[in-house]
Amino acid sequence: MSREQLAVQKAREAFLTGISKPLEYRIKQLKNLKRFITERATDISEALRKDLYKSENATQMFEIIGLEGEINLAVSKLAEWAAPRPVNKNLLTISDDVYIQPEPLGVVLVIGAWNYPIAVTLQPLVGAIAAGNAAVVKPSEVSSHTAKVMELLPHYLDPEMYQVVTGGVPETQELLKQRFDHIFYTGNSTVGKLVMEAAAHHLTPVTLELGGKSPCYIDKNCDIRIACRRITWGKYMNCGQTCIAPDYILCESSIQDQVINEIQKCIQEFYTNDPKSFADYGRIINQRHFKRIMALIEGSSVAIGGDGDESECYIAPTVLRDVKSGSKVMQEEIFGPILPIITVNGLKEAIQFINEREKPLALYIFSSSSKVIKQMISETSSGALLANDCLVHFTISDLPFGGVGNSGTGRYHGKYGFDQLSHLRSCLIKKLNMEGVNRIRYPPHTTEKLRWARVFLLKQVNLARWRQMAQVALLAALAAFVVKGYKGTCIRPEPDGTDITDWFMQSHDVCSQSQVIHTSVQKGACVVMQRYK
Ligand SMILES: NC(=O)c1ccc[n+]([C@@H]2O[C@H](COP(=O)([O-])OP(=O)(O)OC[C@H]3O[C@@H](n4cnc5c(N)ncnc54)[C@H](O)[C@@H]3O)[C@@H](O)[C@H]2O)c1
Numbered sequence: 001m002s003r004e005q006l007a008v009q010k011a012r013e014a015f016l017t018g019i020s021k022p023l024e025y026r027i028k029q030l031k032n033l034k035r036f037i038t039e040r041a042t043d044i045s046e047a048l049r050k051d052l053y054k055s056e057n058a059t060q061m062f063e064i065i066g067l068e069g070e071i072n073l074a075v076s077k078l079a080e081w082a083a084p085r086p087v088n089k090n091l092l093t094i095s096d097d098v099y100i101q102p103e104p105l106g107v108v109l110v111i112g113a114w115n116y117p118i119a120v121t122l123q124p125l126v127g128a129i130a131a132g133n134a135a136v137v138k139p140s141e142v143s144s145h146t147a148k149v150m151e152l153l154p155h156y157l158d159p160e161m162y163q164v165v166t167g168g169v170p171e172t173q174e175l176l177k178q179r180f181d182h183i184f185y186t187g188n189s190t191v192g193k194l195v196m197e198a199a200a201h202h203l204t205p206v207t208l209e210l211g212g213k214s215p216c217y218i219d220k221n222c223d224i225r226i227a228c229r230r231i232t233w234g235k236y237m238n239c240g241q242t243c244i245a246p247d248y249i250l251c252e253s254s255i256q257d258q259v260i261n262e263i264q265k266c267i268q269e270f271y272t273n274d275p276k277s278f279a280d281y282g283r284i285i286n287q288r289h290f291k292r293i294m295a296l297i298e299g300s301s302v303a304i305g306g307d308g309d310e311s312e313c314y315i316a317p318t319v320l321r322d323v324k325s326g327s328k329v330m331q332e333e334i335f336g337p338i339l340p341i342i343t344v345n346g347l348k349e350a351i352q353f354i355n356e357r358e359k360p361l362a363l364y365i366f367s368s369s370s371k372v373i374k375q376m377i378s379e380t381s382s383g384a385l386l387a388n389d390c391l392v393h394f395t396i397s398d399l400p401f402g403g404v405g406n407s408g409t410g411r412y413h414g415k416y417g418f419d420q421l422s423h424l425r426s427c428l429i430k431k432l433n434m435e436g437v438n439r440i441r442y443p444p445h446t447t448e449k450l451r452w453a454r455v456f457l458l459k460q461v462n463l464a465r466w467r468q469m470a471q472v473a474l475l476a477a478l479a480a481f482v483v484k485g486y487k488g489t490c491i492r493p494e495p496d497g498t499d500i501t502d503w504f505m506q507s508h509d510v511c512s513q514s515q516v517i518h519t520s521v522q523k524g525a526c527v528v529m530q531r532y533k
């Protein structure tokens with residue numbers, strides 16, 4: 001049996017014991033995960049310095065804080081997320097218990113990428129643990145030092161339930177042959193397709209957190225200085241190796257020089273005149289990617305930077321001007337510190353340019369006009385849209401993080417991560433009494449029954465509204481008692497606002513013995529006071 005097979009088998013055996021069902025177990029594991037990142041902070045920082053030349057503070061700011069926040073949120077909200085979720089019912093099921101019960105899926109495979117190797121590997125794991133799953137974690141072999149630190153995870157987490165498998169492509173492929181209950185993959189779209197193909201063999205659902213080219217439109221009607229500051233930050237952080245980094249700029253030719261000028265100033269401000277010697281300017285992950293990125297510059301006109309040093313995997317913050325849509329740099333996700341500018345004739349052309357390409361993971365627009373921003377939102381599609389900033393949506397746990405189309409499928413962060421790795425089981429618990437109500441669904445299917453079926457099935461019952469109506473009914477009954485002569489009340493929900501008196505008069509079977517003498521209508525609910533004959 002291969003190491004990979006063994007890891008999956010152990011995880012499955014542990015899952016089948018049922019030990020991960022109680023919330024206390026999951027919370028303990030989440031707290032242990034937090035202890036891992038706290039106690040191993042130095043090891044993690046050292047590893048990231050070696051892998052990506054990240055400084056200790058940058059590692060804390062861009063990898064650890066977000067993860068810590070996700071753990072804290074899961075610990076504090078788990079009881080709420082895992083609780084049964086009541087749903088609206090129809091009249092046919094009004095007396096049943098109808099709810100959604102989130103339940104663990106089983107064994108989840110988490111395949112991480114190398115660019116934020118802690119964040120993109122352990123944040124999905126938070127969702128997997130919170131949802132009560134076992135997991136096999138496969139860190140990226142490309143960020144090899146961080147992968148080594150990840151091997152320490154079983155010293156903190158339940159070592160049977162959570163397995164770490166390190167290795168490269170052969171190991172990942174061997175893992176992908178195994179049967180999982182969900183595969184959560186972060187990485188490029190080409191491998192994403194292979195993952196989906198392997199998953200299809202076992203009909204395993206997948207979450208694919210992919211990449212692609214995220215466009216950034218700068219409207220001439222905006223504060224270009226501020227826009228360029230935020231774009232410079234979003235682009236050159238981690239040396240451009242961020243899945244949601246602005247990939248290229250679209251703007252009118254009349255502002256291109258100003259944009260270049262402002263970005264130049266920001267590069268100097270953030271990374272000094274000598275980014276190569278500056279502690280907070282990163283490095284390309286390896287020489288293969290160095291060569292790939294440098295080759296993308298070919299054929300375009302360099303406005304800023306353009307130089308690199310292969311021995312150090314250093315590429316200067318670079319801006320390319322008047323880039324043609326057919327140029328090399330526009331054929332793939334750049335994933336490096338090269339920022340092409342493509343000139344367009346205004347918003348409409350920018351939107352057309354975006355829509356002619358794959359749906360991006362993020363779409364950025366800088367504009368002072370809410371009309372322009374709204375038009376961009378309504379006429380395009382992307383995993384996320386940010387106006388007047390970059391990247392920060394990643395920090396909001398209440399926003400689903402994920403792509404659409406070629407940039408990914410599925411989502412995570414906060415409750416979305418919990419739901420993504422849970423099975424949302426539909427439950428309906430009926431009692432064995434009140435069989436009369438079911439008469440309308442049994443053969444023969446008469447016209448009369450059909451009429452009743454329309455009423456019973458098409459009327460949605462909003463429980464909150466019913467509670468409100470019950471209160472009103474109680475008050476009405478009280479009033480009837482006081483006024484005397486009014487002998488009963490009948491309540492009925494009218495969420496669609498149809499004429500309640502009509503409906504009431506037609507409901508011979510229900511109220512044939514009554515005469516409507518007063519109706520009091522609230523928004524969406526009515527109370528009919530009636531006199532019994
Ligand atoms: N959407 C997101 O959250 C997100 C986050 C980070 C990175 N990304 C994207 O990931 C890409 C960069 O990462 P990468 O793909 O270079 O990472 P990578 O090379 O580390 O690959 C990711 C994982 O896939 C496995 N893998 C690679 N080749 C394989 C193959 N042929 N068969 C099976 N498994 C294989 C690796 O072992 C690794 O664990 C970029 O496109 C980036 O935009 C997306």
Ligand SMILES: CC(C)=CCC/C(C)=C/CC/C(C)=C/C=O
Pocket residue numbers: 061062115116119120241242243244391392394395
């Ligand atoms: C700390 C602040 C203000 C923002 C963090 C934004 C950030 C670094 C996002 C990176 C997200 C990520 C893991 C992308 C994957 O490639």
